[in-house]
Amino acid sequence: MAELHKDFLFVLIKSLTTSEKRQFRLYVNRLGINVDAKFLLLFSEIEKMKEYDESIIVQKKISTKQQLSNLKAHLYKQILVSLRMNPSHQNYRIQLREQLDFANILYQKGLYKQALKILDKTKQTALELDEKTIASEIIDLEKVIESQFITRSIEGRAEELIRQSTEISKQNHYATELSNLSLKLYSEMLTHGYVKTDEERAEIMKIFNAQIQKITFEKLNFTEKLWYFKAHVWKNQLLQEYKYTLKYAFLWVDLFHNNPEMIMSHPVWYIKGNTYLLKVLFLYGNIDILEDRFRKFNEAVYSSSFAQNENLQSLIFLTHYNTLMNIHFVKGEFFSGTKIIPEIELKMDRLRDKIDEHHFMILYLKMAAMFFGSRKFKESIRYALKVIESKGNVQEDLLFHTRILILMAKYESGNDEDYDEFIKATLKFAKKMKKPDEFHFESVNFFKNLNNLTPHNQLESFKEFDKKLQVFAGNEYYRRSLLYIDIHGWVKSKVRNVDVIEIIKEKVRYKRAH
Template sequence: MSKIVTSANQQNDALFVLIKSLTKSEKRQFNLYVGRLGGNIDAKFFSLFKFLEKLKVYDEKVIINSGIVSKQQLSNLKAHLYKQILISLRLNPAHKNIRIQLREQLDFATVLYQKGLYKQSLKLLEKAKHLALDNEEKNIAYEIVELEKVIETQYITRSLSNRADQLSVQAKELSLQNVLASKLSNLSLQLYSHLLQNGYVKNNEELEFVNTYFYGKIPRYKFNNLGFREKLWLYKSHLWFSFLTQDFLQSYKYARKWVDLFKEDKKYINLHPVFYLKGINYLLEACFLVQKRTTFKKELTSFEEDVAQKNIPINTNTELLIFEYTYTNKLHLHFLEATFSEGEYLVDIINQKIENYRDRLDNHHIVMLYYKIACLYFGMGKNELCIEYLQKIIKSKNLSSAEDLQCFARILNLIAHYECGLDYDLERQFLDTYKFLLKMENLQEVQKVFLTSIRDLSDIFPHEIKNEFKKIHSKLKKYEDHPYEKRAFLYLDILSWLESKIQNKPIATIIKEKIIISKKNRNLHV
């Protein structure tokens, strides 16, 4: 057991992970940076860099045996190399974002101030302050104003007699705005954390707690006084709240506001590409949850055009998110339209990209993709392949934050085994599933009813099976619009599967028929 833990820890070595994340251009930049230092090209830290760059698996014994560094010196040398790589990355034009530029200008102004060159320092600070305010970097703007105040106490400008009053008012306004942004960001973070740890609300008690927490913590504000940053945190807070309470129409509303905020002033897409990508993904997820097929297709096409036209800055972070969000939502589109077979081509692409990004993709996102692939195969009627991908999830470790996913993977696994006629293995699958579910807190009624019912199918005569499916369907149907139980159907469309058994039709046909009925009903209401 200790060997396994050691190996995992070694693979998570911060320096090794950082080196493996470097692009070719970043490695070239580091080589040039070390060369400019003069006399360091043969330094130990650079030799260690070149050695780790070629190493496939991190192993301290191999590093020490290379003769580059002794065991006693290794820790210090690694820390020094880590720092030098970060300095090199900071100098790389690709990483020169507004925040780094502002920090740099603030550092320069501080140096000028310390040399007694007050006028030059104030001039630099004034430019940096305008840049900070134009780009909603109000925390740095506040720091700049505070430094301006310090300098003004030693160098009184004659051009503006009310200079001190102006700076005091500006500092107060920025402070109030930063406090509001901090309260909203704290609320957003706490709600998001609660969603990850506990999932959707499951009963009235949990709903009351979330309502009390949200309305008790949301600060007072005047909407017209909010800037980009404050609006973004406000919309995020409302989005997590709506997800928690399963009010998916509100989720759509606030995800829409989130994305529109960026589209109103596209410079923020370049400044905060990760927030923009996440907003698009939540908008697509909300469309999926409320079955807005036309809007979903339109937004997905728009997203793909953004990527193709390079409207979103590409770096190692955004590249990964674009992969995850593009292919998750491409699968969702086939689920929405019940075109499962047409989506099979995505499987090879996704697997290849998972392999390419394996060093940077966390296990949770990988198994989420596996579950969606399993659902795709289930919709196609390829149950053996469905089981193959579900087993990847069931055998995964460290998925404590994805308990719902594990639960429904096991339920779908049971259904797929039943569909395959794998009776010899079905009893063992039942036992494994029950053991897992016993450990789960807050097991839903949908899960309890379904598991009890499907287990009883093994004792039913063949000619009675259809009536039994009808009974199970009627038991579950009443939970379809239940405020707390409906979430079960988001993971797995059990009702459509039961209807496919009752009507002796493929599940894809059942879902397509529902889509046609839904469109007719919508047209009637129009």
């Protein structure tokens, strides 16, 4: 039996809404296809399955094992054709492409004037929406038609098309350079993580400067500015320069607020920009600005004018609930934060096929941290174990800090039944990390020694570790390690003999005062 995410056809059929299934059947009927057609029987059978099982399809003689691959490919294509016709999936890009297709058909029939009329109108819309790739394709077809359909205005038309083509070519060149740079930096972040040495920093700056120095910002249009700001956000994320990450995240989001019509054109990048902005505002801990920007984000994405589809719903879900939990963390509102967890898990189940495992694990870690803050240590450990037992591709740092949270919860709860074994497993994990550093080993050693000390000596151990964490916090390359779990706040609370919530509230008051 295949895993759900491995069979694309099964996942696609299960993603269909009731109205989309009804439209598919209507679409098939309009084609005049026999109701017993094999691909329709295959659709009905897969629709009934809770898990994909190929053997059932073969047993019911819907298809032989040899023919099944082709039949599934045909059904997949027909479902996509049906979805393309669904008004809920129509957007301006599909509509522009549709008009370009119509113009191509008219051209092939020799109806040049009609084709040119559609192309001119579509081109203007594409340029207004800053869709230069489609505009470039339109101009290419206009050139082909004009070279065959001679009119008295050809001289003026030729100059106009040459000018438009040259201008769009330049803009596309800027967009390509900046999008390549952004993608390269994003790839660096995913594959190697945040810079940890001066050498790694120099390499990132070399990559960045080689491309960005070719760009004149004043010549950029909306799309190029968007890629420009993205590149700066990702570069500063890699360098852990959060002051500049915040600056360019603001510029990214406000680019949309200054061009509100583009929110409809690029809803994904509007959400992503807000994701980075809200994330960095959380790291800075400025609750007033964070809550204000969170309110504006919700007003935009939950308005009736905002585009709606499954992909956008997934992105909105992640940004909304990650930020909502972050706000509870900043305020130290752990008890009220745990109350939203059932609501989050319910939505996670609905979106399981549309969100990658790593993002789910971040949510589980935050839930575990929320339970820890509300002193429900058993629940904290249960949710943290979901992360470290995950079969998905989860970042090493996330897994390590989840282990640290479990050790904190075990210490607080007095549940030291398998404490020593877990310490050994965590040390083994740290040694196998691609780039373990001093922070990782100091943390494991701290917990390793802690359980064997008398209460007085434990306090001294907390004080010593507090000093080491202060040193780590002052090192720009270790700073990131202290952001996943507030181990420093927890250690300080032990040194001062106060609840960790008091430490968090002091931070909030400090941020508001400054």
